[in-house]
Amino acid sequence: MQSNLKPAKTIPTVSVQSLTGCAGELLVILENLQKMLPYVRLQSFPFAQSTNNNGPVDITFIEGSVSNPHDLEKLKGLRERSKRIVAVGNCAVWGCVQKGACSRMAVEEMRKKVYGELSSFAVMPASRLEDHVRVDVKLSGCPIDSTQLLAVTASLLKDHLPYVTQKPVCLECKLRENPCILIEQDLPCLGPVTAAGCGALCPSVGAPCYGCWGPSEEPQIDAMAHVLMEKGFTLTDILNRLQAFGAPPELFSRLNQLQDLAQQANTGK
Amino acid sequence: MTEKERKVVQIPEITRVEGHSAVAIEIEDGVVTDVKLDVFEGTRFFEQIVLGHKFDELPHITSRVCAICSTGHVLAAIFAVERIFGFAPQPQELMLRELMHLGMIIESHATHICALALPDFLKTPDLVSFATEHKDEFLIWTKLRALGAAVQTLVGGRPFHPVNLHVGGVSKIPDYASLRSLKKDLLDSLQLSITLAELVLTFEPPVRRLTEPEFLCLIPKDKHYGYFGDVIKSTEGWERSIQEYQSYLLEEVVAYSHAKRSTVAGKPIMVGSMARLAMFSDRLEGEAANLYKGSPLAKGDHNTIWNNAAQAIEVVQAIQRAAALVDEIVSIKRKDIPLSARDALKPVAGRGAGAVECPRGTLYHFYEVDEKHSIVKADMITPSAQNTARIELDIKEVVASNAGGDTLMPNLETLVRAYDPCNTCATHMVSVNNKSKIKGDQCSAT
Numbered sequence: 001m002q003s004n005l006k007p008a009k010t011i012p013t014v015s016v017q018s019l020t021g022c023a024g025e026l027l028v029i030l031e032n033l034q035k036m037l038p039y040v041r042l043q044s045f046p047f048a049q050s051t052n053n054n055g056p057v058d059i060t061f062i063e064g065s066v067s068n069p070h071d072l073e074k075l076k077g078l079r080e081r082s083k084r085i086v087a088v089g090n091c092a093v094w095g096c097v098q099k100g101a102c103s104r105m106a107v108e109e110m111r112k113k114v115y116g117e118l119s120s121f122a123v124m125p126a127s128r129l130e131d132h133v134r135v136d137v138k139l140s141g142c143p144i145d146s147t148q149l150l151a152v153t154a155s156l157l158k159d160h161l162p163y164v165t166q167k168p169v170c171l172e173c174k175l176r177e178n179p180c181i182l183i184e185q186d187l188p189c190l191g192p193v194t195a196a197g198c199g200a201l202c203p204s205v206g207a208p209c210y211g212c213w214g215p216s217e218e219p220q221i222d223a224m225a226h227v228l229m230e231k232g233f234t235l236t237d238i239l240n241r242l243q244a245f246g247a248p249p250e251l252f253s254r255l256n257q258l259q260d261l262a263q264q265a266n267t268g269k
Numbered sequence: 270m271t272e273k274e275r276k277v278v279q280i281p282e283i284t285r286v287e288g289h290s291a292v293a294i295e296i297e298d299g300v301v302t303d304v305k306l307d308v309f310e311g312t313r314f315f316e317q318i319v320l321g322h323k324f325d326e327l328p329h330i331t332s333r334v335c336a337i338c339s340t341g342h343v344l345a346a347i348f349a350v351e352r353i354f355g356f357a358p359q360p361q362e363l364m365l366r367e368l369m370h371l372g373m374i375i376e377s378h379a380t381h382i383c384a385l386a387l388p389d390f391l392k393t394p395d396l397v398s399f400a401t402e403h404k405d406e407f408l409i410w411t412k413l414r415a416l417g418a419a420v421q422t423l424v425g426g427r428p429f430h431p432v433n434l435h436v437g438g439v440s441k442i443p444d445y446a447s448l449r450s451l452k453k454d455l456l457d458s459l460q461l462s463i464t465l466a467e468l469v470l471t472f473e474p475p476v477r478r479l480t481e482p483e484f485l486c487l488i489p490k491d492k493h494y495g496y497f498g499d500v501i502k503s504t505e506g507w508e509r510s511i512q513e514y515q516s517y518l519l520e521e522v523v524a525y526s527h528a529k530r531s532t533v534a535g536k537p538i539m540v541g542s543m544a545r546l547a548m549f550s551d552r553l554e555g556e557a558a559n560l561y562k563g564s565p566l567a568k569g570d571h572n573t574i575w576n577n578a579a580q581a582i583e584v585v586q587a588i589q590r591a592a593a594l595v596d597e598i599v600s601i602k603r604k605d606i607p608l609s610a611r612d613a614l615k616p617v618a619g620r621g622a623g624a625v626e627c628p629r630g631t632l633y634h635f636y637e638v639d640e641k642h643s644i645v646k647a648d649m650i651t652p653s654a655q656n657t658a659r660i661e662l663d664i665k666e667v668v669a670s671n672a673g674g675d676t677l678m679p680n681l682e683t684l685v686r687a688y689d690p691c692n693t694c695a696t697h698m699v700s701v702n703n704k705s706k707i708k709g710d711q712c713s714a715t
Contacts, residue, residue: 020313024336024429030384031414031428033396042396048384050682051394067312097333101318110317126313142430143336185609198427205426205433205441206608210329212430240321244330 012058012157015044017078019064019071020098020126021091023047024143029061029088032146039157059084059156065091065098065126065246072124072132079133084156087129088149090142094214094246098126103249104240128246139164142212142245145197166195166217169209173200181208186231188241193219215247225255235259280678292681294668301668304661306685316647324350324436324616324642331634332430334649335691337380339429340373340421341627345634345649348497348623350436353638356614361601362438363497368594369424369434370496370625371587375462376417376428377628378542378580378587381689382469383410386577389683390472406468409461413584416458420591423447437614438606445599452595459556459588466560466581474574475680479666481571482659483536484544487511487626494545494552494586496626503533504547511624514633520650530657531650537658540630541689542579543571557586573663576687580628616642627652629689653691660688 014036016029026047033042040059044052060082066072079085090096101110102125111123129135139152148164155162169191173180181203182189189208191200195216202209215221221242228238239255249256280292295303319330331346332339344366351358358366384396387406393399400407418428423443425431433439484504489495501517502508509517518531532538546553546566553561560582561567566575620637630652637646664681671677 022333022336022339024339027336027380027429030380031411031418034400034411037397037400045396049395049399050388097315097318097330098313101314104321105317107314110314113317123312142333143427181608185607187609201426202432205439207432207435207440208608210326212329236321237323240323241326244322244326 011039011041013043014040015057015060015078015082016042016047017044017060017062017074018047019062019075019092019129020067021064021089021096023063025061025063025089025092028143028146028149032149035150036153040153054081056081057083059086059153061086061088062129063089063092065095066124066129066132067098067126068124069122075129075133084136085129085133086137086139086152086156087135088139088141088144090140090212090214090245092129093138093140094248095126095128096142096246097244099128099246100244102126103243103246126246137162137164140195140214141197145199148197165197166215168192168216168219169194169196169198169200169203169213172196172198173203176200176204178203181206182227188228188231188233188238190224190241192216192227193221193224193242211242211245211247214245215251219247219251221251222254235262280682292664292685294664296668301665304664304668306657306661306664315649319636319644319647322644324638324644327636327644328434328436329430329432331649334651336429337377338373338627338629338632338691340369340425340431340434341625341632342634342649343431343434344370344497345623345625345632346636347434347436348625349621349634349636350623350638352621352623353619353636354436354614354616356437358438361442361598364594364598365424365439365442366434367495367497368591368598369421369431371591371594372417372420372424373429374417374496374587374628375420375584375591376414378584379410379413379417379465381628382465382577382580382584383407383413385689386683386686387469389679389686406465409465412458412461413465416454416588419451419454423451435608437608437611440608442603442605445603448595448599452592455588455592455595459585459592462581462585462588463556463560466578466585469578469581470560470564472574472577474572475676476574476667476671476684477572478663479670480662482539483533484547485533485538485540485631485655486544486548487624487631488549489552492552493590494549494554494557495590498624498626501624501631502548503538504544511622511633514622514624514635514650518633518650518655520654531655532658537662538655539659540652540655541576541628542583543576544630545626546579546582547571553582553586555589557582557589560585573684574687576689580689620646629653629691630655651691653688656688656690660685660690 187208190211191209194211195213328343331342426433487498618640622635633650635648
């Protein structure tokens with residue numbers, strides 16, 4: 001390896017790819033492209049240009065979840081050809097709302113309900129990139145934050161894996177000196193268990209955080225559920241809200257046990 | 270016996286559209302026998318995803334169907350639920366929603382025209398050559414895109430996936446000083462949008478479809494060129510309430526694609542900017558009206574490619590209207606009500622549809638809410654699903670009337686792009702790869 005102190009001989013190449021999602025991260029990358037282009041060579045971006053090179057590349061940004069065999073095949077190919085993979089957006093990092101639904105319902109059931117019992121096409125439960133391949137950097141958000149995107153890119157250009165904060169939204173909310181809408185308005189704010197990075201957007205407009213950046217580090221799910229139950233929300237409602245944006249089912253094992261117990265008690269009566 | 274000469278022409282992946290799609294054209298003895306637009310964007314089953322969630326969560330979830338038209342998916346859901354609840358928002362609330370929607374129209378149209386459609390006409394193969402060899406056009410796009418994003422950020426809290434729009438109203442009325450400064454930005458950008466429209470109008474369509482489409486769109490409730498309404502109207506002369514959408518729109522699933530397609534009485538339809546202009550161009554104002562009058566559209570030329578120009582004219586109109594709306598909004602005395610104190614909103618069980626004119630055409634949402642205020646049934650019909658059958662017919666007509674040659678395939682891509690197809694929207698739920706056709710009832714989510 002050459003010393004990092006020497007100027008790079010070649011301009012690093014970048015590829016922007018999408019799997020199953022809303023294409024939002026593509027828009028965020030597109031709007032920041034002018035700032036990135038002096039430092040990188042755009043090798044592939046099928047959403048925004050027709051001439052694309054699918055050879056080996058330094059950094060691949062991938063948005064979207066793995067939701068079908070085509071996504072999986074594409075992801076594996078991208079992994080083989082990419083030095084670094086950055087999962088961008090909630091879909092790629094957590095699986096977003098499609099994963100949230102797959103945590104509550106069997107994907108085959110969803111298919112049957114929509115197409116009837118006779119439908120036979122293959123379905124895959126929505127999953128994260130890291131469920132299938134090694135992911136070098138996870139940058140969540142729905143959509144991702146431009147400042148974080150540029151910081152991550154700058155780090156990678158120096159061949160350095162960046163730190164991306166996963167502290168709770170409450171931290172950013174306090175910095176903005178917002179009144180707490182969970183305590184003062186009894187609104188179901190998920191800020192205490194949701195990763196920050198957005199700047200506490202929802203509470204700053206007087207609305208409860210709904211968890212679109214995925215779970216924070218070490219989320220205190222049971223305590224969050226306890227607070228919401230005290231405010232009159234049912235366990236089912238709480239589980240639906242907490243899981244909506246793709247938080248992994250293993251975070252909810254105790255809550256699910258609790259719900260099973262409650263259901264058994266109900267049917268036992 | 271001689272075998273018929275049979276060939277299949279394919280565009281394996283159409284670039285510069287939202288999501289993933291391909292085209293396969295079957296030609297037998299020089300005659301087009303079949304055209305298939307295959308949308309292979311992954312499926313997410315949104316009508317299932319929303320089930321069990323409370324009405325207040327709904328707009329945040331439907332927003333994720335599509336980023337660039339997230340405001341449309343949020344508003345359609347809000348309109349449907351407010352109809353079920355019998356809730357009528359305050360006039361200022363409606364103005365804020367319209368302003369937000371115009372922000373989406375500006376951002377989405379500018380992105381489509383400049384970044385997705387324009388490179389075909391400027392002959393730029395990639396973004397770098399676009400940005401360096403056509404600096405003026407690239408600048409128009411970045412400025413207009415930023416303007417649309419600024420409108421949506423001020424009203425909705427971020428450029429897409431808004432956090433400030435809710436059933437019952439915004440949680441925070443934007444700061445009036447910021448709104449006034451936004452008005453200045455809007456007026457400063459008006460000339461850019463006019464320049465863009467003039468540029469797009471100089472591009473001669475490279476191909477031509479043979480038949481006139483049936484256009485469908487919502488008729489705006491007020492007198493303005495708008496995007497919200499309860500009644501759908503067709504250029505064939507009929508009109509219906511959107512609550513009856515299932516009686517005129519047939520949604521069908523086809524074996525080869527992940528996207529549904531909708532037809533009216535078995536015939537393809539076209540929705541979007543061109544449909545709106547065909548229906549109420551007399552509501553255009555100022556420069557937008559002038560541009561329209563001088564365009565081929567005003568002479569009844571409905572070549573698909575002119576949809577790019579129709580969008581450009583709508584951007585001019587949207588900027589003018591948004592500036593006027595700001596004046597109306599700030600003329601009303603501010604009255605902030607916390608989200609937890611919305612007594613006027615009384616949730617009840619029921620069912621109903623909501624619709625908006627998205628950048629690409631009419632978007633329908635339908636919901637049933639139970640007595641616990643949870644969503645128990647859902648249906649969404651997107652503009653792209655409504656345009657798909659017409660895209661296939663257009664391709665068929667163009668191939669049939671074209672001698673072929675090297676330009677045919679790129680021209681077909683240009684044609685498909687003019688529709689601004691949004692495959693992330695079109696496949697909000699559907700995935701099929703079995704051989705036989707599945708029709709109507711079996712696949713309907715409602």
